[in-house]
Amino acid sequence: MQTQIPAALADDPRVIEIEAILRKCVHCGMCLATCPTYTLLGDELDSPRGRIYQIKQVVEGHAPTADTLEHLDRCLTCRNCETTCPSGVKYGHLIDAGRSIVEERVARPLVQRLMRRALLTVLPYPGRVGPLVRMGQSVRGLLPAALRGSVPVRQRPGDWPAARHARRLVVLEGCVQPAMTPATNAAAARVLDACGVSLVRVAGAGCCGAVPYHLNEQEDALDHMRRNIDAWWPLVQGEGGAGEDGAGEGGADEAEPAFGVLATASGCGVMLKEYGHALAADPDYADKAVRLSALSMDTVEAVRAALDGLDEDALERLRARAAAVGRVAFHPPCTLQHGQRLAGVTEALLRRLGFSLTKVRDSHLCCGSAGTYSIFQPDIARQLRDNKVAAIESGEPDIVATANIGCQLHIGQGLEASGGKAVAHWIELVDRVMGSGTTR
Ligand code: SF4
Numbered sequence: 001m002q003t004q005i006p007a008a009l010a011d012d013p014r015v016i017e018i019e020a021i022l023r024k025c026v027h028c029g030m031c032l033a034t035c036p037t038y039t040l041l042g043d044e045l046d047s048p049r050g051r052i053y054q055i056k057q058v059v060e061g062h063a064p065t066a067d068t069l070e071h072l073d074r075c076l077t078c079r080n081c082e083t084t085c086p087s088g089v090k091y092g093h094l095i096d097a098g099r100s101i102v103e104e105r106v107a108r109p110l111v112q113r114l115m116r117r118a119l120l121t122v123l124p125y126p127g128r129v130g131p132l133v134r135m136g137q138s139v140r141g142l143l144p145a146a147l148r149g150s151v152p153v154r155q156r157p158g159d160w161p162a163a164r165h166a167r168r169l170v171v172l173e174g175c176v177q178p179a180m181t182p183a184t185n186a187a188a189a190r191v192l193d194a195c196g197v198s199l200v201r202v203a204g205a206g207c208c209g210a211v212p213y214h215l216n217e218q219e220d221a222l223d224h225m226r227r228n229i230d231a232w233w234p235l236v237q238g239e240g241g242a243g244e245d246g247a248g249e250g251g252a253d254e255a256e257p258a259f260g261v262l263a264t265a266s267g268c269g270v271m272l273k274e275y276g277h278a279l280a281a282d283p284d285y286a287d288k289a290v291r292l293s294a295l296s297m298d299t300v301e302a303v304r305a306a307l308d309g310l311d312e313d314a315l316e317r318l319r320a321r322a323a324a325v326g327r328v329a330f331h332p333p334c335t336l337q338h339g340q341r342l343a344g345v346t347e348a349l350l351r352r353l354g355f356s357l358t359k360v361r362d363s364h365l366c367c368g369s370a371g372t373y374s375i376f377q378p379d380i381a382r383q384l385r386d387n388k389v390a391a392i393e394s395g396e397p398d399i400v401a402t403a404n405i406g407c408q409l410h411i412g413q414g415l416e417a418s419g420g421k422a423v424a425h426w427i428e429l430v431d432r433v434m435g436s437g438t439t440r
């Protein structure tokens with residue numbers, strides 16, 4: 001795609017990045033068929049190619065309008081189009097940079113600005129989210145059905161094993177996950193511990209930065225990233241550190257440098273893998289960010305490697321227990337299959353462990369959660385969720401599992417509304433068949 005960038009914009013680093021990405025797009029339109037918003041709305045302006053064209057116009061000097069902002073806002077950033085594109089167009093980077101420019105030039109309505117500010121003030125901070133979630137859980141039974149689904153049932157996470165192994169992984173604890181689904185990280189810690197890897201928590205780390213990043217508060221997001229890098233750096237360098245569970249000081253006698261940073265929420269994982277890109281212009285953090293991105297891994301990457309430490313007899317025992325769990329419907333989050341390019345990997349691991357998976361049609365499509373998308377685009381988010389719930393239920397599963405807290409809560413809401421079952425992170429199922437789980 002040819003562009004004509006006016007001199008006044010030519011030095012903006014976002015425009016330079018956009019222009020380089022635009023050059024790869026050949027207008028073929030293959031991405032349209034897999035775009036959830038185009039499929040639902042049927043408007044080319046709500047398709048990847050249409051959004052690419054609107055961003056092109058903006059960097060060529062045309063003034064964006066409220067409609068431009070709306071079409072970009074309706075994008076889920078699911079990156080399904082990126083997986084489909086035969087030309088390697090990096091749509092995720094394009095939409096982030098495009099939104100950043102459009103947002104500077106088009107004022108949002110006051111209510112939207114206030115809502116975004118409220119979310120930015122609360123969500124990235126576990127100390128603020130926790131009390132609100134606990135308050136909601138204490139009156140959950142009294143809430144109307146429509147509201148009840150948005151408050152997750154309180155989980156008992158169970159024990160977190162002491163850091164006894166030399167091989168260690170740092171875990172990203174995140175912002176809303178400790179309050180809403182604390183069983184996930186605890187289950188991952190027990191499964192990895194059983195495979196000879198200690199999962200360690202580090203004081204001072206927090207939100208991965210995805211919440212402010214996708215609400216277009218880039219500087220705020222970069223601060224979260226820098227803080228995490230500062231907190232994790234001593235452990236990945238093998239210099240010890242102030243782990244909450246004594247990871248850096250009183251853990252294993254001969255602990256090695258942590259060999260990775262684990263995100264159990266695939267939405268956070270994809271953000272960690274973008275640290276190198278996001279902090280590329282920061283001379284103090286660019287190199288460290290590239291290293292952190294290279295070290296970051298999703299749960300499935302860590303568990304797949306760690307299982308090699310189990311002997312065949314142990315795996316056979318797991319398979320026998322997994323077969324008794326029943327039929328599992330697995331929903332692969334977009335951040336896992338399109339963002340991290342790990343399509344099919346979790347499903348293969350679960351099958352290797354003996355779980356029986358149901359077929360979920362259109363599993364490449366977004367469930368509509370997409371971070372804060374379901375708050376700002378509730379109608380589209382609900383339609384996508386209802387489609388996903390119908391696809392899941394058609395396989396008549398006994399259990400539903402996924403790999404990202406956003407999808408877990410959003411699909412859980414849909415299943416609860418239809419009188420169905422709860423949704424778990426898949427690592428909880430593995431924890432359960434390993435026998436260490438206390439989450440159910
Ligand atoms: S990221 Fe998803 S919603 Fe956005 S244009 Fe691509 S496929 Fe469509």
Ligand code: SF4
Binds near residue numbers: 029081
């Ligand atoms: S599939 Fe790729 S090259 Fe084709 S229109 Fe979409 S983004 Fe452009």
